Amino acid sequence: xxxxxxxxxxxxxxDDVNILEACRxxxxxxxxxxxxxxxxxxxxxxxxxTSAFKNIEDENIIKSEINASGSICCNxxxxxxxxxxxxxxxxxxxxxxxxxxxxxxxxxxxxxxxKLAIEALWARCPEVEILKELSKNLGVDEVPxxxxxxxxxxxxxxxxxxxxxxxxxxxxxxxxxxxxxxxxKEPINCIGCGYCYTVCPTGAINPEKIIMNKFRNLPGNKxxxxxxxxxxxxxxxxxNSFRCFECEVDQRYRIFLPVHPVLIARASSNEKVAKYxxxxx
Numbered sequence: 001x002x003x004x005x006x007x008x009x010x011x012x013x014x015d016d017v018n019i020l021e022a023c024r025x026x027x028x029x030x031x032x033x034x035x036x037x038x039x040x041x042x043x044x045x046x047x048x049x050t051s052a053f054k055n056i057e058d059e060n061i062i063k064s065e066i067n068a069s070g071s072i073c074c075n076x077x078x079x080x081x082x083x084x085x086x087x088x089x090x091x092x093x094x095x096x097x098x099x100x101x102x103x104x105x106x107x108x109x110x111x112x113x114x115k116l117a118i119e120a121l122w123a124r125c126p127e128v129e130i131l132k133e134l135s136k137n138l139g140v141d142e143v144p145x146x147x148x149x150x151x152x153x154x155x156x157x158x159x160x161x162x163x164x165x166x167x168x169x170x171x172x173x174x175x176x177x178x179x180x181x182x183x184x185k186e187p188i189n190c191i192g193c194g195y196c197y198t199v200c201p202t203g204a205i206n207p208e209k210i211i212m213n214k215f216r217n218l219p220g221n222k223x224x225x226x227x228x229x230x231x232x233x234x235x236x237x238x239x240n241s242f243r244c245f246e247c248e249v250d251q252r253y254r255i256f257l258p259v260h261p262v263l264i265a266r267a268s269s270n271e272k273v274a275k276y277x278x279x280x281x
Contacts, residue, residue, distance in 0.1 A: 001013065001014060001015065002014070002015060002017075002097045002098055002099045002101075003099045003100075004019075004022065004097050004098070004099065004100075004101040004102075004103060005101070005102045005103065006022070006023060006026060006028060006103045006104075006105065007028065007103070007104055007105055007106070009026075011026055013025070013097050016096060017096070017097050018041075018092065018093060018094055018095055018096055018097065019079060019081075019092035019093075019095050019096075019097050019101075019103060020032060020035060020077050020092040020093045021037065022097045023092065023103075023105065028105060030076075030077050030079065030092055030105055031076040031077065031114065031118075031134055031137070031138075032074065032076055032077040032092075032093055033074040033076060033121070033130070033134075033153060033155055033201040033202075034071065034072075034073055034074040034093070034153075034155035034156070034157065034201075035077065035093040036157055036161070036199050037276070037280075038161075038165060038272070038273070038276045039157060039160045039161055039164065039165065039199065040093075040094070040160075041073075041091070041093040041094040042069055042071040042155055042156040042157055042159075042160050054088070054090060055088050055089055055090060056075065056078060056089055056090055056091065056113065058113065058116060060075070061075045061113060061116045061117050061120065062116060062120060066154070069156060069160075070156060070159070070172075070173055071154055071155055071156025071159070071160075072153065072154040072155065072156075073091065074117060074121060074153065074155060075091070075113070075114075075116075075117035075120075076114055076117050076118065076121075076134065077091055077092045077093045078090065078091060078092070078110050078113050078114055078117070079091075079092045079095075079103055079104065079105050079110060080103065080104040080105070080107045080109065080110050081095070081101055081102070081103050082101070082102040083098065083100060083101045083102070084100070089109060089110060089113060092105075111138065111139075114138055115138050115139065115140055118131065118134055118135050118138050118140055119135075119140055119143070119144050121153055122135050122140070122143050123143050123144065123145050124150055124153065124178060125149070125150055125151055125152070125153055125202060126143050126149060127149060127151070128151055128153075128202045128203070130201060130202060131153075131202070150178060150179065150180075150181055150204075151181075151202050151203060151204035152180075152181035152182055152202065152204040153201070153202055153204075154173065154180060154181070154182075155201060156173075156182070157199045157200060157201065158171055158182050158196035158197075158199060158200050158204075158205050159171045159172060159173070159182055161195050161196055161199045162190075162195070162196055164272070165195065165262070165263070165266065165270065165272070165273060166191070166193055166195055166262055166266065167266060167269070167270060168189060168190065168191055168193075169185075169189075170184060170185055170188065170189050170190040170191070171183065171184060171185060171190075171196060172185050181204065182196075182204065182205060184214065188214055190214060191226060191229045191230060192207070192212065192214075192215055192226035192229065192242075193226060193229075193230055193260075193261070193262040193265075194207040194226075194244075194260075194262075195260050195262045195263075198260055207244075208244075208245075212242045212243075212244065215238070215242045216241060216242050220237075223237050223238050223242075224236070224237060224238065225237065225238045225249065226238075226242075226244070227249055227250075227253065227261065230261060230262055230265040231265055232253070232261055232264065232265050233249065258281050259277065259281055263276075263277060264277075
């Protein structure tokens with residue numbers, strides 16, 4: 001166990017828990033868009049490393065640079081840390097809690113940097129509701145400049161989910177600059193599970209428009225029900241033109257399963273998924 005101080009209150013947290021998760025368990029709100037508890041942080045580079053601290057400068061936030069994993073850190077989960085005689089403002093999503101850390105989540109400098117981060121995100125995606133909400137909470141009333149109208153913030157969660165959780169790897173980034181976004185790879189090997197949609201923080205991935213249209217264009221002998229592809233039901237063709245929202249099978253899974261169906265399908269072959277289900281459900 002690790003003993004840390006968050007906002008002047010002492011907490012004991014489990015080993016290998018990042019500070020964002022520690023704060024969530026303590027009901028301390030820290031905004032975040034590029035982190036998921038099953039997937040982790042998609043900013044998989046030196047600037048967001050569990051093995052080394054790095055002070056996040058304004059330049060790192062404003063440039064929104066593409067990191068080693070191909071994604072862009074949202075930089076909303078910044079915190080103030082004093083540890084081992086040094087002081088940092090760094091990301092909480094991929095910083096492991098260690099005994100002796102003194103953490104503050106709402107210092108003036110942390111809030112100022114979060115405002116820079118939300119301005120950069122909101123300028124790119126001005127119509128995304130969650131960005132409007134976070135902007136309001138951070139005291140940012142309007143988009144300071146415009147970089148287009150793309151719903152994808154390039155967090156990479158959908159890509160990581162498809163690759164590491166669903167184990168299909170059907171998504172990648174496509175396009176450049178303000179038009180860069182997550183899209184289906186060619187040749188298309190998507191299984192239609194829709195898990196990418198559930199982890200996307202902005203709703204940029206739309207299964208009905210992006211995924212199901214692909215299935216509707218398949219020849220008759222390949223029009224398998226997506227739950228059959230996930231091996232959750234016996235071999236079956238779809239007779240509903242992949243209008244899953246009208247399908248009885250789809251509705252039953254949504255009502256009776258506590259988690260997304262693909263997690264049940266992958267629990268026997270993906271230890272990360274199995275561990276997540278054991279600990280959370």
